[in-house]
Amino acid sequence: MVSFLKTFFSVFIILMFIFILQGIWLYISELAGKDLDLSIVLKFLWFYSPRIVTLVLPLSILVTSLMVFGGFAERYEFAAMKSTGISLQRAMRSLSLFIVLLGITAFFFSNNVIPYSEYKWQNLRRNIQQFKPSIAIAEGQFNQIGEDFNIKVAEKSGERGEFLKEVIIHKKNMKRPSSNLIVIIAEDGELASIEGSNTLSLILNNGHYYEEMVEKDYKKQQREPFIKTYFEQYTINIDLTALNKKDVEQENNISNQNMFNIGELSTSIDSLSEAYSKDIERFSENMYYRTGSVKFVDKKTLTVVLNDTINSVLDIYPAHQRADIIAMAVNNANGTIQAAAAKKKDAKRKVRRLNKYEIALHEKIVLGIACIILFFIGAPLGAIIRKGGMGLPMVVAVVLFLTYHFIGIFAKNSAEDGSIHPFIGTWISTLIMLPLSVWLTYRATTDQGIVDFDQFGQRIARLFKKRAK
Template identity: 60%
Template sequence: MKILDRYILTSFLKTFFSVFIILMFIFVLQTIWLYIGELAGKDLDVEVILKFLLYFSPKLVPLVLPLTILVSSIMVFGAFAENYEFAAMKSSGISLQRAMRGLTVFIVFVSLVAYFFANNVIPAAEFKSINLRKNIAQLKPAMAITEGVFNDLGDFNIKVAKKSGENDRYLTDVIIHKKSPNGGNHTVIKAKSGELAGSTNSDVLSLILNEGNYYDEIMQSDYSKRARKPFMKSYFDEYVINIDLSNFNNVDLEDESYSNTDGMLKASELRESIDSFSVAYNTRMDQFRENMYSRSGLRTITRNFKPKDTTVAIGNSVLDQFNAYDGAQIANLALGTINSAKAHLSMKKQEFKNSTKQLNKFEIALHEKYVLSIACIVLFFVGAPLGAIIRKGGMGLPMVVAIVLFLTYHFIGIFAKNSAEDGSISPFVATWLSTWIMLPLGIFLTYRATTDQGLFIFGDISDAFRRLFKKGKFGKSKSDSE
């Protein structure tokens, strides 16, 4: 390795690792703040909290690494230009391309490592972190009651509209479905308010309900009476439910039974999942089309009713060809068929929408593994020439410029991926869009830097205005003299 390449690489590595550590520390703190509700108040050991952060940290690399490369490139090359080191290189016959050659090889190596990291380390860390979060959430079910949704707590499904008071112990608008041993929810309890009582050392959580009703569906042995849906209703001023927490507090934090998310899969596994999802989706679509055609009744319409006269005058109804009883039967049958088809269509529409969204997530996760590698190279060719052009090192202007560029890159990617999940745009286009936008900028900046031109062509624009102004002034003075 040449002395110049070693000097540039050493300078870049010092800045690179410093910036990477600082940014990683900032994002880890942001992670702690984001998940503080899952970690606080659950008597977790320091080892468990550190393990949680360790498993979550690899997910930050796709965000931190491109920003680190962009910031480091601008700072290092800006410092070289500010200290006239590039001027000394150019006076010695060393061009900017030659000065960037050693770092280009290093960045390519970093991009390959980034792909390996995204394809192997991040899925494993995602698997560990999600399972650990699931297990932590079960340690204290009293804290696992989320407002506005049903929460599974042992033999009960509990939903509350609002939590308040110390440790969120007071509940408003409580709805409880009690699970039946034979399956199903035949008992419903509704109360205006409730209170959680118990200690962290106790295996029993007392739920005190106030001003509510108790609904219990009565299962009849006679099937003909079940259509009436008989039930028993009672009112209470206060009702206490004791929930056994012994099974919840005995949670194995090393359990890794959950493995159903796109972030846990490698590229080969994602491609296999995409293929299987696509085949299953197309099969379900074919079955749905066949089912909807069968529901229409077109196959059996000629066997059910035969009109007396197949000729129908213009303006008359087909039902006029039948007697009143048969016509009413036909109308009721058609109305029932249409309502059933509409309900089935609405249900299947949401089902297919969810399937499409899941398939798009798999495609986005696959392309993100490749985008990380290419983004490292593209952002280097944005930051390095930009630093040489602005000729400013340090943490001031280079950091501001880098953050603005990266936020633009990052937000474009986020908005595009969110649009791709619901099928508005292709997942391939959405994942690569921000990189495609930065690529022409990198080419433009590299060309401007290697040809010793400024960031913008202000000189040409100002010269044009100057010539136009002088021409207008000369023409005006000439006419005045005449």
């Protein structure tokens, strides 16, 4: 037990250090060049570390069990135990209890600690991005700068990313701050500021300025009045007073499925499912009314006696209505096709979001179960291969874990798209490992290897003898 705990904590710390270094490499662009204090960087890594425990903990258990039990078998300690009447099951009993308790702890950690740290980490990331707006502007997507501007650029260049190409800006109007009534499009631009100044100048070249006018009169507003101008150079001054405060503790209104515990996820899943069902129902009703069937329902018209002279449905309607029906049918068909295509994309997005919530819920449960199953793979496998240390056990553990991990990744991606159910996508890698753990435990407790080559050779020899006869 003591040997297992020492090895476990050593492996866990080493793997955490490796994965944290990988995290620094992934997010170096968000941390570098912003004059951040060391305390802020350490806080970033502190809030980032709980999310990688879901990878490090199962791998640590698998590696440790392989190393420890492989070392016991290599030093013939299991043979000594069996000579004194101690079986492998009894030797594993205390460790099995520890692993079960560790799995339960992993569940509570995943349910309580990880959502809190995820919120803090995402919140800190957003606050750090505001330290330098030029870095906060990512290519190919809208980025909020301050409270009034959303900026999208196709390409950035320059040492500090100050030169911009194909700039699109949505600016809020003071009369209607909830709407983006001003749109500015320019071929290129440049971010310029003076050291110590709270003003960022965005210089735009060769573009157009569009602004929708807000009229009090409803009839005038129906005309959709707007202002359009062309400019060769236009300068926008953005107040960075709020950004220059550099308050990394500011609380932002952000949320995703990784920030919720099981209770919150269950509530969100129910509300999302209900909203999705109602949305589909409203869409089907809307499509029915858009067909115009209600408009042409006329009891007098429909009392026409059916006979051989009627070749189509249009024949039962008066001649003056047939042209209107055909025109309406064509328009409805085109509108229905467009509406169905748009609704299909919207439904796919909503289903994907709902699947992510369901996957997040099952991941909190599967973590503890995976820890237990991987222990019952590593421990008997180490006793069978009879090799300890950091050599062969580490190779075997990495191969098994990568197999487990990549199966889970592919399954979760398929579950997000709706190809398979989120429950299957989350549990399939663990359920695949379950029979392997049972089989390896049976082979180890009955003193059998993975493959009995002598028995296999005897069966092949008997097979050839039968063919010869």
